Amino acid sequence: MTVSRVVNNSRLVSASTRERVERAMESVGYIPNSIARSLVQKRTGVLALLVSDITHTWFTQLGHEVEGAAAAAGYLLVFGNTDENELTEREYAEKLSSLHVDGVLLAPASRESRETIELLQRRGIPVVLIDREVEGVELDIARGESYTPAIELTDHLIAHGHTRLGIVAGPDHVWTAQERVRGFKAALRRRGLPVPRRFVRHAQLTRSGGAEEARKLLASEDPPSAILAGNSYLAAGIVDVARERGLRIPEDLALVTFDDSEGPSEWAFYSCYEQPARAIGAAALRFLLDRLAGDRSGARRAVLRGDVRLRSSCGCLGAAPPQDHRQ
Amino acid sequence: MTVSRVVNNSRLVSASTRERVERAMESVGYIPNSIARSLVQKRTGVLALLVSDITHTWFTQLGHEVEGAAAAAGYLLVFGNTDENELTEREYAEKLSSLHVDGVLLAPASRESRETIELLQRRGIPVVLIDREVEGVELDIARGESYTPAIELTDHLIAHGHTRLGIVAGPDHVWTAQERVRGFKAALRRRGLPVPRRFVRHAQLTRSGGAEEARKLLASEDPPSAILAGNSYLAAGIVDVARERGLRIPEDLALVTFDDSEGPSEWAFYSCYEQPARAIGAAALRFLLDRLAGDRSGARRAVLRGDVRLRSSCGCLGAAPPQDHRQ
DNA sequence: AAGCCTAATGGTTGCGCTAACAGCAACAGG
DNA sequence: CCTGTTGCTGTTAGCGCAACCATTAGGCTT
Structure with missing residues (x-):
C-alpha cells in the first residue's frame, strides 16, 4: 500500500495523497503493527x-x-x-x-x-x-577501575596506621570482586603486611550478605581494625554488625568502600571510590x-x-560513628 | 511443519520424530522467531x-x-x-x-x-x-494507603507536643502526594491546629527537591518544629537542610515519612509508614x-x-541526629 | 512526434510462524 | 469387507508489513 510509504514518510508520496491517507488513518484509528514491521525489517x-x-x-x-x-x-x-x-x-x-x-x-x-x-x-x-x-x-x-582504586583505598587505610586489614568483597565469580581483592592483596604485600586468608571474605552483594561476612571477620580473636568493602551495600552490612558489637566507626573499625554514586545520604558517611x-x-x-x-x-x-572521596568512615573527617541509626 | 509442534510440544508427535527434529534443531542451531509467532498468535x-x-x-x-x-x-x-x-x-x-x-x-x-x-x-x-x-x-x-497513615503520622507528631507542623509532599499532580496532604490537613484541623499555606510544600520526589522545599519551610520567621515528608528521598533532603542549619533531629526538628521499604540503612533512622x-x-x-x-x-x-515504624527521627527512640553524616 | 526520463501509485510477494484442515496408516468393531 | 476411530504428519493460508517490480501519467529531450 501507499500507506506504508506515508507511515515511513518516504518522499515519493504527493502531498494530497499523504493528507488523504493521514485522514483515513485518523478516522479508522489505525496504528502500525511493529511486530509485522520487525518481521520483515529484521530490526x-x-x-x-x-x-x-x-x-x-x-x-x-x-x-x-x-x-x-x-x-x-x-x-x-x-x-x-x-x-x-x-x-x-x-x-x-x-x-x-x-x-x-x-x-x-x-x-x-x-x-x-x-x-x-x-x-x-x-x-x-x-x-x-x-x-x-x-x-x-x-x-x-x-x-x-577496580584494581588500582583497591590499592589506593588499602594504602589509605594503612596510612591511617592500620596493620590488620580485612576485605569483604562480592562473590568470587564477579570480576570486579576479584579485581578488588587482587588490589587489596597487592597493596598489603607491597607494604610487607600479612594477608590472612580468613580476612579475605566473599559475600553476596547485599547488606545482609555484608553483615554475614563481617560477623565472621569480627568474630575472630584478633579481628581486623580496618575493612575494605566491595560496595556500599556491603559497607552498610558491615556498619550494622559494628553497631551490633558496639564498635565505633572509625575509632574501633575503619571502613572504606566502592561504588557510591548519588546514593542514599547515609553513604555520604563512607569514604569510598566513586564509580x-x-x-x-x-x-x-x-x-x-x-x-x-x-x-x-x-x-x-x-x-x-572515578574519584576517591575521603569522609568519616576511615577517620579523615573525624570520628563520626553512625551508631545512632538504630532501628 | 511438524517442527512447530515439537517446539510447542503438542502431544501429537511421536517420540521418534520429536527426537529427530530436536537433533536437527540442535545441529542447525535453530531458534524459533518469537516475532513471527507473535504476529500470528497475537500475543x-x-x-x-x-x-x-x-x-x-x-x-x-x-x-x-x-x-x-x-x-x-x-x-x-x-x-x-x-x-x-x-x-x-x-x-x-x-x-x-x-x-x-x-x-x-x-x-x-x-x-x-x-x-x-x-x-x-x-x-x-x-x-x-x-x-x-x-x-x-x-x-x-x-x-x-496514604490518607489514613498521613493522619496517623501527623497525630503522632502532635502527640510529641508539636503544634507547628509542615509537610513536604510530592508534586501536586501525584495522587499519593494529594492524599498525604489531605490526611495531614485533616489531622491538624481535627485537633484545631492551624494549617498555614506556606507550611504545605510540594517538591520533586528527589532528595534535592526535598531539600529545596525544606529550605523554604525553615527559612520563615516561625518555622515548623515538625515535618511530615512524602517519602524517604524527600526526608533525606530535609535532613540535609537541617544539618546545613545546625538543627538537631528530633530535638529541633522532628521528622516522619513514608515509603521506606528495605531501603538504605540510613532510612532506619526515620520514623515512617512503610508501604x-x-x-x-x-x-x-x-x-x-x-x-x-x-x-x-x-x-x-x-x-x-503497611506498618508505622517509630524510630529516632520523631523522638521515639531518643535524640539521635544524623548530622555526623557529613560530606 | 517519438523516445525517454521521473514522480507517484498500485500489485505481488514473502518475512517465519501456527491454526485449521487434509491425508494416511493402522487397527477395532460390526 | 466396510466404516469409524485414533495417532501422526503434511499442506495451505494468512498474520501485517515493506521490498521489489509494474504501471501510468506527465514532462522533457532530440
Whole structure:
C-alpha cells in the first residue's frame, strides 16, 4: 500500500495523497503493527540492558542514563534483572534474542557469561559489556577501575596506621570482586603486611550478605581494625554488625568502600571510590549505537576513572560513628 | 511443519520424530522467531511495568517482585521509566502497544495519565494501576494507603507536643502526594491546629527537591518544629537542610515519612509508614495475570496495609541526629 | 512526434510462524 | 469387507508489513 510509504514518510508520496491517507488513518484509528514491521525489517528498535541487581542504585542510575540516551536515538530500552545468576542471564538472553532485540548491554554475572555472550553473538546481536570483564571475551566494554582504586583505598587505610586489614568483597565469580581483592592483596604485600586468608571474605552483594561476612571477620580473636568493602551495600552490612558489637566507626573499625554514586545520604558517611555510573552507561550505549550503525572495527574499551572521596568512615573527617541509626 | 509442534510440544508427535527434529534443531542451531509467532498468535509473552522513577528503591523492589512472578508465569517483564512525566508516559504507551505487549502495570504519573490508559485500553491491552489512583478511571489497582497513615503520622507528631507542623509532599499532580496532604490537613484541623499555606510544600520526589522545599519551610520567621515528608528521598533532603542549619533531629526538628521499604540503612533512622512494595507488586501482577486468563469481571482493588515504624527521627527512640553524616 | 526520463501509485510477494484442515496408516468393531 | 476411530504428519493460508517490480501519467529531450 501507499500507506506504508506515508507511515515511513518516504518522499515519493504527493502531498494530497499523504493528507488523504493521514485522514483515513485518523478516522479508522489505525496504528502500525511493529511486530509485522520487525518481521520483515529484521530490526525491532529495542535495546536491552541486563544487570545483575535492579534494586542496586548504581545500576539504576546507569540504566536511567542509558534509557535517556537510547530514547534520544529512537530506541526503546528494556531492563532485565539476572540476579547475579548465569542461568537467569542465559534465559534472558534466549528470550531477548528470540524477540530480536537489536542490541544488548550486559553486566555479566560471571565467567560463565561467556556462553550467554556467544549465544547472542551467534544470533548476530551486538553486545557491549558493562562494568565487568569476561575472561577470553574480546568485546566492547565500558567500565570503571577496580584494581588500582583497591590499592589506593588499602594504602589509605594503612596510612591511617592500620596493620590488620580485612576485605569483604562480592562473590568470587564477579570480576570486579576479584579485581578488588587482587588490589587489596597487592597493596598489603607491597607494604610487607600479612594477608590472612580468613580476612579475605566473599559475600553476596547485599547488606545482609555484608553483615554475614563481617560477623565472621569480627568474630575472630584478633579481628581486623580496618575493612575494605566491595560496595556500599556491603559497607552498610558491615556498619550494622559494628553497631551490633558496639564498635565505633572509625575509632574501633575503619571502613572504606566502592561504588557510591548519588546514593542514599547515609553513604555520604563512607569514604569510598566513586564509580561514574552514568558516564559508564553513556559510553556503553555509544559503543552499541556505533555497532548498530555498522561499525565493524575491533573491540573498544572505555575505562572511566572515578574519584576517591575521603569522609568519616576511615577517620579523615573525624570520628563520626553512625551508631545512632538504630532501628 | 511438524517442527512447530515439537517446539510447542503438542502431544501429537511421536517420540521418534520429536527426537529427530530436536537433533536437527540442535545441529542447525535453530531458534524459533518469537516475532513471527507473535504476529500470528497475537500475543508476545511480554508484560511492561511503567514506573515514574526507576532509580527509586521502592519501585525497583516492587519491580523485582513483579519480575520474578512474571517469569514464573512465563512472561518477560520489561521496565520503563516515565520520569514522572505524562508525555514520556504516553510515548512509552504508544511504543509498547505497537510492540503488542500483553499487559501493562502502570504507576500513573498524574491525572493526565487517563489518556495513556485509554490509549492502551483502546488497543485491548489490559492495564493494572499501581500505587496511585486516577480520577475517573475504574480499573484494577493495587496500592498502599496514604490518607489514613498521613493522619496517623501527623497525630503522632502532635502527640510529641508539636503544634507547628509542615509537610513536604510530592508534586501536586501525584495522587499519593494529594492524599498525604489531605490526611495531614485533616489531622491538624481535627485537633484545631492551624494549617498555614506556606507550611504545605510540594517538591520533586528527589532528595534535592526535598531539600529545596525544606529550605523554604525553615527559612520563615516561625518555622515548623515538625515535618511530615512524602517519602524517604524527600526526608533525606530535609535532613540535609537541617544539618546545613545546625538543627538537631528530633530535638529541633522532628521528622516522619513514608515509603521506606528495605531501603538504605540510613532510612532506619526515620520514623515512617512503610508501604509494602513487594506485596503491592505481587497483587498487581496477580490482577493482570487474571485479566490475561480471560477474567472480565469488574475492577478490583487491593489496598494493602503497611506498618508505622517509630524510630529516632520523631523522638521515639531518643535524640539521635544524623548530622555526623557529613560530606 | 517519438523516445525517454521521473514522480507517484498500485500489485505481488514473502518475512517465519501456527491454526485449521487434509491425508494416511493402522487397527477395532460390526 | 466396510466404516469409524485414533495417532501422526503434511499442506495451505494468512498474520501485517515493506521490498521489489509494474504501471501510468506527465514532462522533457532530440
